Amino acid sequence: MTDKKTEEDMVILEGTNLNKTYRSAGRTVTPLREISFQLHRGEVLGIVGESGSGKSTLLRVACGLERPESGRVLAGERDLTGAGPSAAGKYMQMIFQDAGASFNPRHTMRWSLEEAIPAGADREQAKQQMRSLLRETGMSDDLLDRHPSALSGGQCQRMSIVRALLSGAQILLCDEITSALDVTSQAQVIRLLRELRENRHLSILFVSHDLALVSMLCDRVMVMKEGACVEEGETQKLIREPVHAYTKELLGAAESFAV
Amino acid sequence: MKIKRSVSDQRKKQRYRIIAASAAAVILIAVALLAPMLSPNDPYRTNSAIIRHAPCAAYPFGTDNLGRCVLSRVLMGARTTIAVTFFLVAVSFVIGTAIGLLCGYYGGRIDDLLMRVADIMLAFPQMVIAIAVAGILGGGIAGAMTALGITMWTGFARLSRSHARTLRGMPYIQAALLSGKSGPYIMLHHILPNVLEPLLTNALTQIGTTMIGISGLSFLGLGIVPPQAEWGSMISESRAYIQIAPWAVLFPALATILTILVFNYLGDAVMEYRMAERHT
Amino acid sequence: MAKELLSIEHLSASYGEKDVLTDISLSVKAGQIICIVGESGSGKSTLLKAVHGMDRVRVTGGSIRAFGSPVSAMTDEQRRSLLGGEIGLIPQNPAGSFNPIRPFEAQLRETMQSHGRQFDPAETARAFEAVGLADARGLLRLRPYELSGGMNQRVAIAAAMLLKPRLLLCDEVTSALDVTTAGKVIRELEQMNRELGTAILMVTHHLGIARRMAEKIGIMKDGRMIELEDADWILNAPVQEYTRQLLRDVPKLAGRERSGEESAGGLDDR
Numbered sequence: 029m030t031d032k033k034t035e036e037d038m039v040i041l042e043g044t045n046l047n048k049t050y051r052s053a054g055r056t057v058t059p060l061r062e063i064s065f066q067l068h069r070g071e072v073l074g075i076v077g078e079s080g081s082g083k084s085t086l087l088r089v090a091c092g093l094e095r096p097e098s099g100r101v102l103a104g105e106r107d108l109t110g111a112g113p114s115a116a117g118k119y120m121q122m123i124f125q126d127a128g129a130s131f132n133p134r135h136t137m138r139w140s141l142e143e144a145i146p147a148g149a150d151r152e153q154a155k156q157q158m159r160s161l162l163r164e165t166g167m168s169d170d171l172l173d174r175h176p177s178a179l180s181g182g183q184c185q186r187m188s189i190v191r192a193l194l195s196g197a198q199i200l201l202c203d204e205i206t207s208a209l210d211v212t213s214q215a216q217v218i219r220l221l222r223e224l225r226e227n228r229h230l231s232i233l234f235v236s237h238d239l240a241l242v243s244m245l246c247d248r249v250m251v252m253k254e255g256a257c258v259e260e261g262e263t264q265k266l267i268r269e270p271v272h273a274y275t276k277e278l279l280g281a282a283e284s285f286a287v
Numbered sequence: 288m289k290i291k292r293s294v295s296d297q298r299k300k301q302r303y304r305i306i307a308a309s310a311a312a313v314i315l316i317a318v319a320l321l322a323p324m325l326s327p328n329d330p331y332r333t334n335s336a337i338i339r340h341a342p343c344a345a346y347p348f349g350t351d352n353l354g355r356c357v358l359s360r361v362l363m364g365a366r367t368t369i370a371v372t373f374f375l376v377a378v379s380f381v382i383g384t385a386i387g388l389l390c391g392y393y394g395g396r397i398d399d400l401l402m403r404v405a406d407i408m409l410a411f412p413q414m415v416i417a418i419a420v421a422g423i424l425g426g427g428i429a430g431a432m433t434a435l436g437i438t439m440w441t442g443f444a445r446l447s448r449s450h451a452r453t454l455r456g457m458p459y460i461q462a463a464l465l466s467g468k469s470g471p472y473i474m475l476h477h478i479l480p481n482v483l484e485p486l487l488t489n490a491l492t493q494i495g496t497t498m499i500g501i502s503g504l505s506f507l508g509l510g511i512v513p514p515q516a517e518w519g520s521m522i523s524e525s526r527a528y529i530q531i532a533p534w535a536v537l538f539p540a541l542a543t544i545l546t547i548l549v550f551n552y553l554g555d556a557v558m559e560y561r562m563a564e565r566h567t
Numbered sequence: 568m569a570k571e572l573l574s575i576e577h578l579s580a581s582y583g584e585k586d587v588l589t590d591i592s593l594s595v596k597a598g599q600i601i602c603i604v605g606e607s608g609s610g611k612s613t614l615l616k617a618v619h620g621m622d623r624v625r626v627t628g629g630s631i632r633a634f635g636s637p638v639s640a641m642t643d644e645q646r647r648s649l650l651g652g653e654i655g656l657i658p659q660n661p662a663g664s665f666n667p668i669r670p671f672e673a674q675l676r677e678t679m680q681s682h683g684r685q686f687d688p689a690e691t692a693r694a695f696e697a698v699g700l701a702d703a704r705g706l707l708r709l710r711p712y713e714l715s716g717g718m719n720q721r722v723a724i725a726a727a728m729l730l731k732p733r734l735l736l737c738d739e740v741t742s743a744l745d746v747t748t749a750g751k752v753i754r755e756l757e758q759m760n761r762e763l764g765t766a767i768l769m770v771t772h773h774l775g776i777a778r779r780m781a782e783k784i785g786i787m788k789d790g791r792m793i794e795l796e797d798a799d800w801i802l803n804a805p806v807q808e809y810t811r812q813l814l815r816d817v818p819k820l821a822g823r824e825r826s827g828e829e830s831a832g833g834l835d836d837r
Contacts, residue, residue: 117465124458210772215816285775
């Protein structure tokens with residue numbers, strides 16, 4: 029029992045005191061202000077905030093697509109700060125908002141998926157894994173020979189998840205992955221993430237502006253505003269007893285769209 | 288239905304235009320390649336007995352000041368002009384695209400420097416730079432090609448650079464980065480396939496201009512020099528006696544105009560087709 | 568009885584060679600809010616396009632009458648003057664309706680004047696604020712390409728509000744927006760409806776938005792209107808299994824369900 033406890037407590041990805049600023053159109057933007065987070069193994073951490081709150085930048089900094097000004101990113105023991113995306117990619121993969129643009133329009137899905145197989149891996153085994161992942165995500169093999177334009181947004185997004193898992197990463201960074209989908213595809217993707225998390229013990233950083241969506245998937249939630257964390261806590265607790273006024277506002281908005 | 292049909296009709300028309308222009312271009316290239324077989328006479332043999340002979344059965348385009356067969360020389364000239372043009376466009380295409388991809392993908396100082404150079408090149412009319420450079424290098428095929436190539440790469444470089452810049456922010460490129468792919472891999476497998484089409488269209492439109500350039504430099508004595516048959520130098524040679532033997536100027540000039548028209552038309556047709564494609 | 572602004576009867580339409588709408592009937596009366604809900608590809612956006620007629624939707628059967636006159640018989644000019652005058656349109660992709668390189672102010676002024684209205688900076692600022700855009704004066708000087716899609720969307724909404732149409736057509740207006748901004752926009756649309764009596768025909772994939780606003784909800788699937796009823800009926804006693812599925816798919820705040828809700832996540836019981 030204690031063994032399990034320690035495993036679950038293991039921090040698999042950690043950001044400490046991250047800062048990021050850049051200049052855009054003459055203005056200084058600060059997407060990250062002294063922000064820290066901890067993602068435990070097997071956990072889904074939700075990050076909510078409006079557009080411009082810095083939540084996407086946090087993901088991009090975590091996976092090395094952008095460099096923080098200061099602060100550190102650690103994957104377990106490994107310091108990934110400034111190590112770049114190819115180093116971070118061994119630990120984590122990103123799922124993007126724009127599902128259609130996540131695949132090169134000139135290549136087939138098969139090409140794009142096989143591209144993600146790590147260089148040293150057994151290719152035959154990886155291809156077998158690819159087929160079983162497709163079944164797991166409810167897609168047929170026929171889709172592999174299509175180009176991304178011939179897939180729906182929801183299918184592209186599930187393909188992105190398959191690609192991320194093929195790389196062998198244990199962490200998924202999800203950047204507003206359902207906001208371009210309609211409710212039905214959105215529900216499918218969320219259900220899929222839940223299953224994968226159960227079956228594969230994945231850890232997920234789930235960024236969204238919709239607190240309702242976050243509440244359906246995440247164990248803990250971090251509320252971001254203007255690059256800083258304003259409140260953090262267990263999902264149920266945060267929903268029942270929000271402390272910060274901004275959290276209450278987000279809750280109100282999410283509630284007003286419930287059915 | 289009406290609107291739909293008129294759109295597809297327009298597409299069909301555009302496709303026919305491309306097919307017709309391509310057919311004409313293929314014929315021209317075939318003529319150039321088969322020139323030695325098609326020539327009725329030796330294009331380099333002079334004959335003092337028949338100088339400036341008017342077109343007749345044996346010499347359909349007449350003869351020039353040295354009694355050489357104008358038709359044979361025009362056919363051989365096609366070979367020179369077309370071969371030089373294709374080679375030059377291909378080399379500019381490869382070099383320009385490589386520079387553009389590197390600049391667009393990596394950005395930074397080298398990008399600033401190379402793009403500034405390209406801007407300077409583009410600031411002058413192509414022919415002015417070409418004449419200056421060819422003048423300094425002193426004529427010959429190599430000199431003429433260098434002179435034209437020095438500005439021609441910029442078109443390919445700018446086009447591939449701007450595409451590379453937009454594409455490098457695309458999620459699929461970032462996904463490739465996260466899969467541990469290197470910059471050269473991404474340029475080759477992700478960016479190049481997406482820019483090939485506009486680059487090839489640009490190459491097609493460059494063919495006509497390059498031909499004018501080659502013939503123009505040769506006309507000025509800065510390109511291909513006689514006795515080698517080349518349309519520009521043929522016109523230049525013959526224009527002194529244009530009133531006595533107009534055919535010696537007329538036929539190489541017509542050949543130049545026809546070839547440029549065909550390739551420019553092909554380039555325009557393809558460009559138009561692609562534009563329409565983007566709008567639907 | 569309220570005046571009928573829009574009446575669609577047995578409408579069938581195709582887009583290119585594909586049939587996209589089959590036998591749709593719908594009527595919008597003054598002051599009414601109607602939401603059409605469906606997945607992408609269900610034909611709901613095509614229905615709006617058939618009404619405003621600015622796209623290549625070909626009506627193959629039935630009729631559309633707007634303010635008493637048949638839309639199909641109108642010339643492009645008549646259609647344009649109706650659109651922006653009596654009928655307002657907020658498109659899904661507002662980038663297409665603005666000139667990307669002209670400042671907003673010039674474009675708004677022109678639109679207002681072409682429909683016989685005055686451009687009033689103070690009123691414009693209020694409309695901008697209402698859709699969550701601060702610093703209206705600064706924004707008016709910008710050009711559409713300088714703003715994100717969501718920002719452009721909000722300007723388009725503000726512009727439609729300024730024109731005060733009697734019937735407002737909205738195509739997925741909130742899908743590019745944050746939940747909080749979407750909430751603001753919906754509130755504004757509701758206020759417009761309340762204060763000016765603007766009728767709204769809104770197309771969305773989100774039943775939650777329909778629940779917030781609509782008096783009547785239509786459910787579309789594969790080009791057909793499979794259910795069209797008062798909102799209460801659709802939400803509480805839907806006839807179609809598909810409607811029930813759409814209801815289940817709307818994200819809900821886990822642990823804070825409204826009474827009568829059957830499951831925590833809303834996803835498990837399928």
